[in-house]
Amino acid sequence: MAEKQFVTQIADINEDFPQWYTDVVLKTEMVDYGPVKGTMIIRPYGYAIWELIQKQLDGRFKEHDVQNAYFPLFIPESFLMKEAEHVEGFAPEVAWVTHGGNEKLAERLVVRPTSETIICDMYSKWVQSWRDLPLKCNQWCNVVRWEKATRPFLRTSEFLWQEGHTVHATEEEARQETITMLNVYREFAENVLAIPVFCGQKSEKEKFAGASATYSIEAMMLDGKALQAGTSHFLGDHFSKVFDIKFLDKDGELKFVNQTSWGVSTRLIGGIVMVHGDERGLKLPPAVAPIQTVIVPIAAHKEGVNEKAEEIANLLKKNDIRVKLDDRDASPGWKFNEWEMKGVPVRLEIGPKDIEKNQAVLVRRDTHEKIFVSLDNIENTVKELLATVQKDMLEAARAHRDAHTCNAENWEEFKEAIENKNFVYAPWCEEKECEEAIKKETGATTRNVPFDAESVEGCTCVHCGKKATTRIYFAKSY
Amino acid sequence: MAEKQFVTQIADINEDFPQWYTDVVLKTEMVDYGPVKGTMIIRPYGYAIWELIQKQLDGRFKEHDVQNAYFPLFIPESFLMKEAEHVEGFAPEVAWVTHGGNEKLAERLVVRPTSETIICDMYSKWVQSWRDLPLKCNQWCNVVRWEKATRPFLRTSEFLWQEGHTVHATEEEARQETITMLNVYREFAENVLAIPVFCGQKSEKEKFAGASATYSIEAMMLDGKALQAGTSHFLGDHFSKVFDIKFLDKDGELKFVNQTSWGVSTRLIGGIVMVHGDERGLKLPPAVAPIQTVIVPIAAHKEGVNEKAEEIANLLKKNDIRVKLDDRDASPGWKFNEWEMKGVPVRLEIGPKDIEKNQAVLVRRDTHEKIFVSLDNIENTVKELLATVQKDMLEAARAHRDAHTCNAENWEEFKEAIENKNFVYAPWCEEKECEEAIKKETGATTRNVPFDAESVEGCTCVHCGKKATTRIYFAKSY
Numbered sequence: 027m028a029e030k031q032f033v034t035q036i037a038d039i040n041e042d043f044p045q046w047y048t049d050v051v052l053k054t055e056m057v058d059y060g061p062v063k064g065t066m067i068i069r070p071y072g073y074a075i076w077e078l079i080q081k082q083l084d085g086r087f088k089e090h091d092v093q094n095a096y097f098p099l100f101i102p103e104s105f106l107m108k109e110a111e112h113v114e115g116f117a118p119e120v121a122w123v124t125h126g127g128n129e130k131l132a133e134r135l136v137v138r139p140t141s142e143t144i145i146c147d148m149y150s151k152w153v154q155s156w157r158d159l160p161l162k163c164n165q166w167c168n169v170v171r172w173e174k175a176t177r178p179f180l181r182t183s184e185f186l187w188q189e190g191h192t193v194h195a196t197e198e199e200a201r202q203e204t205i206t207m208l209n210v211y212r213e214f215a216e217n218v219l220a221i222p223v224f225c226g227q228k229s230e231k232e233k234f235a236g237a238s239a240t241y242s243i244e245a246m247m248l249d250g251k252a253l254q255a256g257t258s259h260f261l262g263d264h265f266s267k268v269f270d271i272k273f274l275d276k277d278g279e280l281k282f283v284n285q286t287s288w289g290v291s292t293r294l295i296g297g298i299v300m301v302h303g304d305e306r307g308l309k310l311p312p313a314v315a316p317i318q319t320v321i322v323p324i325a326a327h328k329e330g331v332n333e334k335a336e337e338i339a340n341l342l343k344k345n346d347i348r349v350k351l352d353d354r355d356a357s358p359g360w361k362f363n364e365w366e367m368k369g370v371p372v373r374l375e376i377g378p379k380d381i382e383k384n385q386a387v388l389v390r391r392d393t394h395e396k397i398f399v400s401l402d403n404i405e406n407t408v409k410e411l412l413a414t415v416q417k418d419m420l421e422a423a424r425a426h427r428d429a430h431t432c433n434a435e436n437w438e439e440f441k442e443a444i445e446n447k448n449f450v451y452a453p454w455c456e457e458k459e460c461e462e463a464i465k466k467e468t469g470a471t472t473r474n475v476p477f478d479a480e481s482v483e484g485c486t487c488v489h490c491g492k493k494a495t496t497r498i499y500f501a502k503s504y
Numbered sequence: 505m506a507e508k509q510f511v512t513q514i515a516d517i518n519e520d521f522p523q524w525y526t527d528v529v530l531k532t533e534m535v536d537y538g539p540v541k542g543t544m545i546i547r548p549y550g551y552a553i554w555e556l557i558q559k560q561l562d563g564r565f566k567e568h569d570v571q572n573a574y575f576p577l578f579i580p581e582s583f584l585m586k587e588a589e590h591v592e593g594f595a596p597e598v599a600w601v602t603h604g605g606n607e608k609l610a611e612r613l614v615v616r617p618t619s620e621t622i623i624c625d626m627y628s629k630w631v632q633s634w635r636d637l638p639l640k641c642n643q644w645c646n647v648v649r650w651e652k653a654t655r656p657f658l659r660t661s662e663f664l665w666q667e668g669h670t671v672h673a674t675e676e677e678a679r680q681e682t683i684t685m686l687n688v689y690r691e692f693a694e695n696v697l698a699i700p701v702f703c704g705q706k707s708e709k710e711k712f713a714g715a716s717a718t719y720s721i722e723a724m725m726l727d728g729k730a731l732q733a734g735t736s737h738f739l740g741d742h743f744s745k746v747f748d749i750k751f752l753d754k755d756g757e758l759k760f761v762n763q764t765s766w767g768v769s770t771r772l773i774g775g776i777v778m779v780h781g782d783e784r785g786l787k788l789p790p791a792v793a794p795i796q797t798v799i800v801p802i803a804a805h806k807e808g809v810n811e812k813a814e815e816i817a818n819l820l821k822k823n824d825i826r827v828k829l830d831d832r833d834a835s836p837g838w839k840f841n842e843w844e845m846k847g848v849p850v851r852l853e854i855g856p857k858d859i860e861k862n863q864a865v866l867v868r869r870d871t872h873e874k875i876f877v878s879l880d881n882i883e884n885t886v887k888e889l890l891a892t893v894q895k896d897m898l899e900a901a902r903a904h905r906d907a908h909t910c911n912a913e914n915w916e917e918f919k920e921a922i923e924n925k926n927f928v929y930a931p932w933c934e935e936k937e938c939e940e941a942i943k944k945e946t947g948a949t950t951r952n953v954p955f956d957a958e959s960v961e962g963c964t965c966v967h968c969g970k971k972a973t974t975r976i977y978f979a980k981s982y
Contacts, residue, residue, distance in 0.1 A: 058626060060576040061583070062613060067626055070571035070641065077572065093548035094555065098538040099615075099646055099662050100599075105539070121578075122603040123615065126661075127650030128596055135540060137577075137601065137615070148536060148545055163548065168577055168646065172605030183604075184577050 036367070039305045043249045048178070050299055050307050054368050057178040064176035064183035068292065071368065072179075074316035075295055076186065080166060082218050082313065083188065083290070086210050092162040092190055097144050099168075100135040105143040108268040112142065115235020119172045121183075137170040142236065142261070142287055145191045146269035153283060155274045156195050160203070164190040179296030180253075180504050187291035193271060193283040197262065200284035204260040207288040208241045211256035219294065220311035220419040221245045221301050222427055223255060224449070224499055226474030231458050234287075238262035244473040244499065246427040247300035250447025252473050252501035255297050258288035296504075301423050302392075308369025309391055311419050312412040318348040319408055320365045322358050324377030335376050338386070338404060345405040347412070366391060371415045372408060392419050431499075440488050440500070444468045449501045453494030455487035464489050464500065473499040514845070517783045521727045526656070528777055528785050532846050535656040542654035542661035546770065549846065550657075552794035553773055554664065558644060560696050560791065561666065561768070564688050570640040570668055575622050577646075578613040583621035586746040590620065593713020597650045599661075615648040620714065620739070620765055623669045624747035631761060633752045634673050638681070642668040657774030658731070658982050665769035671749060671761040675740065678762035682738040685766040686719045689734035697772065698789035698897040699723045699779050700905055701733060702927075702977055704952030709936050712765075716740035722951045722977065724905040725778035728925025730951050730979035733775050736766035774982075779901050780870075786847025787869055789897050790890040796826040797886055798843045800836050802855030813854050816864070816882060823883040825890070844869060849893045850886060870897050909977075918966050918978070922946045927979045931972030933965035942967050942978065951977040 035053055037045035051057045056072030059065075068076060084094070100123060107113050116139045123135040138144070145163070153161060166188045176182050190207060194200040208225055215221045223243035233240035237259040245255045263282040265271070271283045302309040312318050319342060323335040332353060339351040350370075352361050358375070365373060375387040386404060388397045392415050399407045431449040434440040443450045450470070454460070465471050475498045485494040513531055515523035529535045534550030537543075546554060562572070578601060585591050594617045601613040616622070623641065631639060644666045654660050668685060672678040686703055693699045701721035711718035715737040723733045741760040743749070749761045780787040790796050797820060801813040810831060817829040828848075830839050836853070843851060853865040864882060866875045870893050877885045909927040912918040921928045928948070932938070943949050953976045963972040 058629070061580055061622065061625055062576060062578045065576040065578065067576065068574040070573050073573045074571070076574075093552070095548050095551045096546040096554075096664060098540060098543040098545065099648065100540045100543065102539055117606075119605050121601050121605075121613075123599050124602045125600040127598070127652075135599075144539065147539055151536070170577065174605075186574060 036305070036307055039248070039303065046303070047296075047300060050303060050367075051178050051296070054308055056295065059178070062183070064173055066178045066182050066184075068186070071316060072295060075298070075310070075314050076292060078314045078316070079218070079294060080188075083214055084166075086214060087164050087188075087190065090162070090206065090210065092164045092192070094165060095163045096165050096167065097141050097148065099138055101138050101141070101144045103134045103136060105147060106136050108143065109236045109265055111264075112236035116140065116171075121170045121172055138167075139169055139171045140287075140289075141165070141167075141169075141189055142191065142265055143269070146265045146271060146285075149191075149193055149283070150269050150271045153193060153271055153273050156276050159195045159273060159283065160192055160199065162190065162192040164188055177296075179292055179299070181293075185292050187289050189287060189289040192286045193266065194285070195273065195275065195281070195283065197284045200262075200286050201260050204239070204241060204258045204286045204288070207286065208243065208256075208258040211243050211258065211288070211290060215243055215245065215255060216420060218311070218313045219298055219301075220313075220416060220423060221255065221297060222420060222424040224474060224476060226476040226479075226499070228257075228474050229456065229461060229472040229498065231461055232472055234259045236261065236264055238264065242474050244501075245297055245301060246430060246449055246501070247297070247504070248303065248426070249300070250430050250449070250501070252449065252499075252503040253293070253297045253300065254473070254503065255294060256288070256290040259286060261285040261287060302369075302419060306363070307367030309419070310369035310371060312371045312416045315369065315371050316348060317350045317365075317368070317370045318412055319350075319372045319374055320361075320370045321349065321351045321374045321376065322361045322365075323351075323353065324358055324375055324380070326353065328378045330381060331376065331378060334381050338374065338376065338401070341405050342408060345409065347405070347408060372411055374408070390415055392422065434488055435485075437489055441468055444470045444500065444502065447502075449473070449499050451497060451499050452488035453482045453485035454496055454498045455490055455492040456495045457490070457492070460487060460490045460492075469502045470500040471503055473501055473503070475499075514783075514785055517726070517781065524781070525774075525778060528781060528845075529656050529774070532786055534773065537656070540661070542651055544656045544660050544662075546664070549794060550773060553776070553788070553792050554770060556792045556794070557696070557772060558666075561688075561692055562644075564692060565642050565666075565668065568640070568684065568688065570642045570670070572643060573641040574643055574645065575619050575626065577616055579616050579619070579622045581612045581614060583625060584614050586621065587714045587743055589742075590714035594618065594649075599648045599650055616645075617647055617649045618765075618767075619643070619645075619647075619667055620669065620743055621747070624743045624749060624763075627669075627671055627761070628747050628749045631671060631749055631751050634754050637673045637751060637761065638670055638677065640668065640670040642666055655774070657770055657777070659771075663770045665767050667765060667767040670764045671744065672763070673751065673753065673759070673761065675762045678740075678764050679738050682717070682719060682736050682764045682766070685764065686721065686734075686736040689721050689736065689766070689768060693721055693723065693733060694898055696789070696791045697776055697779075698791075698894060698901060699733065699775060700898060700902040702952060702954060704954040704957075704977070706735075706952055707934065707939060707950040707976065709939050710950055712737045714739065714742055716742065720952050722979075723775055723779060724908060724927060724979070725775070725982070726781065726904070727778070728908050728927070728980070730927065730977075730981040731771070731775045731778065732951070732981065733772060734766070734768040737764060739763040739765060780847075780897060784841070785845030787897070788847035788849060790849045790894045793847065793849050794826060795828045795843075795846070795848045796890055797828075797850045797852055798839075798848045799827065799829045799852045799854065800839050800843075801829075801831065802836055802853050802858070804831065806856045808859060809854065809856060812859050816852065816854065816879070819883050820886060823887065825883070825886060850889055852886070868893055870900065912966055913963075915967055919946055922948045922978065922980065925980075927951070927977050929975060929977050930966035931960045931963035932974055932976050933968055933970040934973045935968070935970070938965060938968045938970075947980045948978040949981055951979055951981070
């Protein structure tokens with residue numbers, strides 16, 4: 027009975043996906059609701075995933091000569107007001123500090139929703155000459171956006187993220203950096219999170235407030251909805267002109283820098299849940315699984331079982347596998363269910379009969395496949411299996427996405443495809459009114475224009491019938 | 505001349521220590537002032553030190569089964585108000601959020617000055633049974649305290665820190681945890697930061713607002729002042745009673761948990777500067793030096809010099825030494841000064857004559873000693889030298905501290921010792937009025953009572969002459 031109870035605690039993934047999501051993130055103890063509306067507590071199991079994300083992404087940033095730094099949480103109101111589009115985009119959703127130490131502040135402070143303005147203020151002091159460029163800083167920090175409708179990881183009033191901010195001597199170099207960092211995100215999403223993504227440029231309406239151009243990686247969730255999983259912005263000289271970031275170039279002229287910013291957040295954790303989960307709960311890609319292999323002793327009361335289990339645990343640990351030996355006083359079935367719900371990629375079972383045969387049973391979380399393997403060289407067998415699971419999970423996610431991505435050349439096809447929970451790739455006129463009408467009628471929004479978008483010569487907009495100027499992905503989204 | 509300029513940019517360490525400190529932290533580009541009063545930007549060179557602190561301390565926490573998590577920045581006003589001493593201690597120095605998303609909030613929010621209250625609120629949900637205990641979470645985050653007099657790293661309105669929060673089934677276990685974590689800090693300060701510390705218990709006046717007992721590690725700066733470098737609090741059941749953190753014990757009874765909290769902050773970076781620096785600037789212990797060895801090619805225009813320098817750099821890198829090859833177009837002397845100011849522990853010089861002799865010149869930052877070494881096995885030679893520097897820096901700091909620590913049995917001795925910039929260990933009555941009078945007269949505050957404090961039988965208080973009840977360290981402090 028205990029076995030059943032675990033599973034029935036989670037809503038049916040096919041009947042109520044949103045409730046399934048909430049059940050999974052709460053019951054696996056990844057997250058809890060905070061006392062202030064829209065805030066979350068990232069519990070140890072969720073935070074361990076974030077640490078693995080941080081570590082692996084941070085290494086990639088450093089390979090690109092990005093340095094970490096820390097900029098203040100509080101931004102003077104006057105900073106936010108400097109860049110016209112930026113203030114319009116962010117002012118309605120910020121939290122305001124008005125009092126400090128029992129005194130009313132002379133100027134209100136914004137709790138950072140993003141740090142372009144305060145970083146620009148510092149860059150204007152630090153950058154003097156072409157020798158100071160490029161300057162590339164990143165920070166891992168918390169940001170606050172006063173959201174109305176919130177969901178753990180996906181949209182919360184406070185979240186954790188990284189924000190990279192770079193300034194360059196030329197527009198070309200800044201544009202290049204924007205794309206380079208987008209590609210870092212793409213490669214990371216695929217190889218670490220096992221999430222395939224569409225890369226491309228956002229529409230004018232969907233771009234970052236203050237950017238010249240925004241690029242994104244877009245992932246498909248199991249319910250066919252899109253999750254914008256990371257963005258990279260080419261900011262041009264919008265901010266450098268209002269914050270006066272100038273440098274003396276080699277040719278002796280004073281010039282404004284060109285700028286980029288790019289970020290991913292704890293929202294990625296929600297993406298992992300919604301790309302890989304199933305009716306039993308979480309499925310974690312090995313690269314971000316806090317526990318990669320759980321060892322469950324069978325008939326643990328029998329002589330030698332616990333000792334053997336411990337021996338294997340130590341051997342795997344020594345080989346840099348994140349392993350947990352579950353020696354609690356509970357039935358194996360109960361343990362199987364718990365660790366399946368928690369998404370541990372590989373389970374290793376070992377009982378008296380296995381020991382007799384010098385074998386162990388490995389069970390894959392992604393396919394439920396059961397494999398009998400020799401205890402000789404078990405550390406490499408597990409390592410290889412984890413690598414296989416990582417690869418197969420990406421391919422499974424890709425297959426799901428590709429099966430739910432289609433083209434539409436006319437409005438009927440478009441509507442049907444969106445209703446059937448697809449990403450729809452379609453010719454479009456790029457007009458804001460048309461974009462808003464499509465959203466109103468179908469709930470779908472533009473995702474991005476791929477870099478290799480086919481020609482639209484002679485095509486008409488899938489919705490309004492005017493001349494199409496591009497091809498773009500549409501989808502309902504989180 | 506360039507050589508001189510670097511040094512003269514820094515105030516004389518013997519004449520104006522506070523200005524020397526400010527010059528060093530700004531000119532080495534560790535930190536900059538933020539636009540909001542009392543805030544700082546931790547620049548890449550300073551942040552890299554913080555990352556090394558984080559990594560090495562976090563590993564120690566995890567060895568003690570502490571798990572990382574993340575709790576919200578905003579705390580409802582009502583939470584702060586629950587524990588009487590806590591609110592008295594923190595309410596006067598918090599920042600208040602009153603508006604979110606253009607609307608006035610129903611309840612004001614505190615920007616966390618510390619997270620006991622919000623963590624207790626969650627623990628009261630998470631803890632039900634003795635099986636849930638002990639529960640040990642830590643978070644690395646920013647906190648805000650509206651300070652009047654601020655200095656980079658040492659006291660800022662916003663700073664970064666870690667705060668560990670544990671709950672236990674028994675008072676004894678919680679008291680044990682408090683001391684265990686204090687010892688983690690002591691060992692870390694000594695072996696990683698090369699800072700010797702006095703461990704012990706704070707006075708009633710100096711303890712954390714809401715704690716039963718506070719313990720600290722106290723370090724001596726080069727000017728003889730104390731820096732409280734880390735604290736560990738035994739909170740008893742003060743918070744668990746007001747936040748209702750109860751568990752069903754093995755004996756079937758509902759009991760309140762016993763609790764600890766402990767933290768260190770970016771203030772440690774200021775401590776490193778003020779314990780180890782000299783007239784030329786920073787001196788970084790190798791364990792927290794972002795660059796452990798800088799390679800400066802001599803007569804770099806000569807054939808083969810740059811190639812050899814690069815070859816050595818790659819070899820050291822491969823051996824996990826944090827190395828930088830300074831191949832900029834500047835004089836060696838200019839480079840020497842810059843890297844000395846930035847505190848790089850070992851400089852490696854290599855020129856045509858060295859290559860001829862199959863040697864390199866190593867220069868220690870801590871002692872200025874110049875050592876000619878063979879290029880054979882250079883990676884191990886450098887590694888061993890770094891280990892020696894690390895050890896010797898701790899011993900040098902210990903020697904300085906011990907030379908400036910003394911006993912005082914009467915008030916004349918006490919005043920003279922404090923005037924002469926000493927830590928003074930003296931018998932004391934433990935009365936708050938006496939503590940305040942001592943501070944008023946001499947500027948010295950109580951630091952802590954060591955665990956092995958000698959008996960005070962028959963002794964009188966060094967200040968008021970009443971019966972002494974303990975022996976405690978006094979010092980002026982940051």
